[in-house]
Amino acid sequence: MGYSNQFFKAINVEPSSSAEIKSAARATSISVAQLKYYNEKNIIPSGKDLESIGENLGITELELMINMGRINHAVLDAMQSNSNKIIEILQNDYNEVKNNLAIGTSKLVFETRLGKLFEGDCLKVMSQIESDSVDLVFADPPFNLSKLYPSKMDDNIKVENYLSWSEKWIAECIRILKPGGAFFTWNLPLWNSKLTGYLHTRLSFRHWIATDIKYSLPIKNKLYPSHYSLLYFIKGEKPNTFNSDRMPMQTCPKCYGEVKDYGGYKHKMNPKGVSLTDVWQDISPVRHAKYKKREGSNELSIKLLDRVIEMSTNEGDIVFDPFGGSGTTYAVAELKNRKWIGAELGPCDIIIDRLQQLDEEKEYFESIRSNINCLFPQKIKMEREKRGIWTYESEQKRKNDISD
Incomplete structure (x- = not known):
């Protein structure tokens, strides 16, 4: 499981070539392990790594985002501003993918x-x-x-x-x-x-x-x-x-x-x-x-x-x-x-x-x-009553006795 080498493809590196990966690492001063991390997780580099890729490989953040399928709102805003041109280019491919959904019987x-x-x-x-x-x-x-x-x-x-x-x-x-x-x-x-x-x-x-x-x-x-x-x-x-x-x-x-102490609010508890x-x-x-x-x-x-x-x-x-x-x-x-x-x-x-x-x-x-939609299931209610612990009914009775 993982991604399909989108990062390496975006920076024009052959994923199966150790030599090309090492060459990209030397050119950018980014370790091989870190480059492989970006590739495995399909994560856009940031900070100095992103700057180095731009300066040494001539690949912009926008190119990375599009080629890696990691679109942010800035790109979406730009796409919306140019929607007519983009729709014209993509419509046929989009329809083909969308209509090819169900497989088998x-x-x-x-x-x-x-x-x-x-x-x-x-x-x-x-x-x-x-x-x-x-x-x-x-x-x-x-x-x-x-x-x-x-x-x-x-x-x-x-x-x-x-x-x-x-x-x-x-x-x-x-x-x-x-x-x-x-x-x-x-x-x-x-x-x-x-x-x-x-x-x-x-x-x-x-x-x-x-x-x-x-x-x-x-x-x-x-x-x-x-x-x-x-x-x-x-x-x-x-x-x-x-x-x-x-x-x-x-x-x-x-x-x-x-488990939780409801203090003086027991009489206000919902009986359900x-x-x-x-x-x-x-x-x-x-x-x-x-x-x-x-x-x-x-x-x-x-x-x-x-x-x-x-x-x-x-x-x-x-x-x-x-x-x-x-x-x-x-x-x-x-x-x-x-x-x-x-x-x-x-x-x-x-x-x-x-x-x-x-x-x-x-x-x-x-x-x-x-055992739901009640303050206490029947068994627990009976055990509380045996021990003199309040139940909704006992609190209501106490409240009524006080008011009388």
Whole structure:
């Protein structure tokens, strides 16, 4: 994984030639290691390095930015001032690239009263979906981490190819999304930080949600990576639906006392719980064999999809997930009485088996719903009452006694 030698090509150096790289290093007084860093990360040099490249190689910052695909607002302003000339030059190439989206075929492999599952490339599937017709798009794409998927797709491609492909499927998701519809995409912070620039040009930002999940081990000389990024955008100015769940107050698992002291404001607490924040610490990895559907792959939890679908849709709305995986989105959509459309490159056996045996997961789903939208779940409420610790009801009774 990496970029396709755009920096070396921009400074007219053959990437495979050690001699040419060393020659450029001598000419610019920039170390070979630093030149390779700029090339590997596709980063525009700055400071004295940029000055030296200009003076000794005769290559300007503008040339670097254009040839490396690192356009800033100054370049965009210049392009807009000359838009007619640029459009005339680029229009044919742009149309050819844009129209060459879908590859292969797709076929309907499973259908329920609420949803349809297609096996095939998501771009092909989306090309058959009407514009402005979907209420929610939730996407959990491959992370380009060299994982082996059942579909045998290449999960280790050049960075610019991964980002270009991402922009293609995102553009199609936006096309089929209704005005006011919600778009969520789950990915590593690295990739989502790169994709936000594109999303900001087409959708309205709502939240960057950090989900605290520790899958990996600590990395030397780095902070311990412990969260996934869930981007939340909408199509248009306002969401059609926003039904955010409320969370129970955090309590100690031993003494059942509240973790945060609300002091004299207890009587003002909302009986349905505290407001959901943009940091989610209660989404656990799917590790239990009873709920894990795919060996060797991380899966999204039912709790995560329940929260997203509850927040952004109502019963009967249409949910689309372009990367089926183990089918969590479709399973939760079924349990929550939402219509859905799904795509999976293949094979789809795991998803179909799961959807045919939803009764096994219904109890777990219902237990999740029973422990939210209340200040204290029933078990914790009973334990607090046993210990004489306040509950919403006891605070209301105390308040009424005082007023009497």
